[in-house]
Amino acid sequence: xxxxxxxxxxxxxxxxxxxxxxxxxxxxxxxxxxxxxxxxxxxxxxxxxxxxxxxxxxxxxxxxxxxxxxxxxxxxxxxxxxxxxxxxxxxxxxxxxxxxxxxxxxxxxxxxxxxxxxxxxxxxxxxxxxxxxxxxxxxxxxxxxxxxxxxxxxxxxxxxxxxxxxxxxxxxxxxxxxxxxxxxxxxxxxxxxxxxxxxxxxxxxxxxxxxxxxxxxxxxxxxxxxxxxxxxxxxxxxxxxxxxxxxxxxxxxxxxxxxxxxxxxxxxxxxxxxxxxxxxxxxxxxxxxxxxxxxxxxxxxxxxxxxxxxxxxxxxxxxxxxxxxxxxxxxxxxxxxxxxxxxxxxxxxxxxxxxxxxxxxxxxxxxxxxxxxxxxx
Numbered sequence: 001x002x003x004x005x006x007x008x009x010x011x012x013x014x015x016x017x018x019x020x021x022x023x024x025x026x027x028x029x030x031x032x033x034x035x036x037x038x039x040x041x042x043x044x045x046x047x048x049x050x051x052x053x054x055x056x057x058x059x060x061x062x063x064x065x066x067x068x069x070x071x072x073x074x075x076x077x078x079x080x081x082x083x084x085x086x087x088x089x090x091x092x093x094x095x096x097x098x099x100x101x102x103x104x105x106x107x108x109x110x111x112x113x114x115x116x117x118x119x120x121x122x123x124x125x126x127x128x129x130x131x132x133x134x135x136x137x138x139x140x141x142x143x144x145x146x147x148x149x150x151x152x153x154x155x156x157x158x159x160x161x162x163x164x165x166x167x168x169x170x171x172x173x174x175x176x177x178x179x180x181x182x183x184x185x186x187x188x189x190x191x192x193x194x195x196x197x198x199x200x201x202x203x204x205x206x207x208x209x210x211x212x213x214x215x216x217x218x219x220x221x222x223x224x225x226x227x228x229x230x231x232x233x234x235x236x237x238x239x240x241x242x243x244x245x246x247x248x249x250x251x252x253x254x255x256x257x258x259x260x261x262x263x264x265x266x267x268x269x270x271x272x273x274x275x276x277x278x279x280x281x282x283x284x285x286x287x288x289x290x291x292x293x294x295x296x297x298x299x300x301x302x303x304x305x306x307x308x309x310x311x312x313x314x315x316x317x318x319x320x321x322x323x324x325x326x327x328x329x330x331x332x333x334x335x336x337x338x339x340x341x342x343x344x345x346x347x348x349x350x351x352x353x354x355x356x357x358x359x360x361x362x363x364x365x366x367x368x369x370x371x372x373x374x375x376x377x
Contacts, residue, residue: 023047024060024080026087034087041065048083050076057135062087071139078164082139089142104189106141106149106180113183132176136161136169146184151194158201170201208318210325215314216240217373222310231294232306234286236319238295239303241283243323243341246300246316252292257363259283263342276359277340278366282326330368 024047031042041064050060059072060083071086073079114129140157141149154177161170174195181193211219219240223233235249244252244261251262258276279287307316320341327337339357 022051023049024083026084030084035090038067038087038090041067042087050079070134072135074135075164082135086139086142089139089144104146106144106146107138109146109184109189110137110180113180116183129176132169132172136173137176146181146190149194151198154194154198162201167201167203171203174198174200208315208321210321211314211318213371213373215311216322219311220373226306226310228306231291231298232302234290235295235298235303236306236310237286238283238290239316239319240322241280241286242277243320243327244277245320245342246303249298249300249303250296252296254279254292256359257366258359273342275339275342276362278363280327280366280369282369282371326371327369330371332365332368336362336365 025044026042026046026048028044031039031044034042048060048062050058052058053072057072057074058076058079059070060079062069062083067090069083069086069090071079071082073082110133114126114133117129118126136157141153154173158170158173161167161173178193178195178198181190181195184190185193220237223236226233228236238244238252239246239249242259242261244259245264247264248261253260255276257279259279260274260276263273263275304316307314307319324337324341327340328334336357339362
């Protein structure tokens with residue numbers, strides 16, 4: 001946040017109360033860099049309101065004198081820079097819907113690309129793109145035509161993301177801009193994409209790891225001793241001994257000797273898929289104490305938070321790693337475990353189309369998943 005210095009306070013004469021994280025003020029030097037239309041309405045005394053939304057994201061807005069500027073950031077300290085960039089690059093909508101060189105604005109093309117993509121992707125993915133546009137891409141390229149955006153501009157934006165400790169965002173910026181500019185080239189709005197010679201930033205996903213036996217024992221003991229709600233305790237153990245994703249918990253059903261869930265990783269437009277996971281001896285021990293109706297109502301983020309409190313060095317998805325690892329350690333074939341996990345065992349036609357394990361076979365394989373957490377034979 002910018003705090004006015006002594007000289008600027010004297011220039012204001014009347015000092016206004018300054019509530020932290022409630023408003024920004026621009027300096028005279030910053031105002032002089034802005035387009036002329038802003039210099040007429042913005043002064044060092046004018047507060048730019050800032051609010052924090054329920055999801056923790058900060059949002060700054062300027063909606064006066066016919067202007068409509070809005071930027072957001074999860075990091076409050078970076079919000080001011082984005083806001084200043086939006087003012088410096090601002091162009092009225094009516095003025096540059098079609099720039100002089102004939103190329104449309106980046107914002108319009110990106111919005112069109114997302115609108116055409118919307119029917120084929122999940123709503124959560126749409127929300128992700130919308131957030132990336134509003135928080136990062138639109139402020140960076142506000143009011144600029146497609147042909148005005150150079151390879152160096154995009155590289156600079158990705159560099160800023162990396163320098164700010166957000167390499168994953170840099171990768172998403174690269175992937176999204178490549179798709180938008182490829183769309184523009186395909187629609188003959190642009191001759192060449194500025195992305196064609198750029199290389200994606202390097203980022204290694206943190207996939208997590210399986211808990212060791214001692215860590216698994218520690219988790220089970222911590223769950224039992226915690227003050228978490230009973231349904232949250234049960235849900236953590238259920239995820240540990242089925243390997244399902246947290247988003248699949250709401251679809252859980254018991255089908256004889258199996259747990260049946262609806263697969264979460266199914267693209268929009270594809271048929272809904274269900275999969276069966278045998279009730280292993282490890283799960284059978286806890287199942288009588290679990291109320292499935294309550295289990296299905298547990299919010300996914302409540303489980304993530306509970307895991308973070310109980311074992312800060314681990315995250316919830318590592319319960320899935322643990323189940324898959326233990327099953328293979330107990331002698332279950334990789335192809336069978338892949339079916340339980342909802343993965344493709346491999347990309348061969350044999351596996352993808354023609355392999356169908358019988359319920360009896362999977363039940364027998366499930367009985368192999370039994371081990372002693374205390375390391376006794």
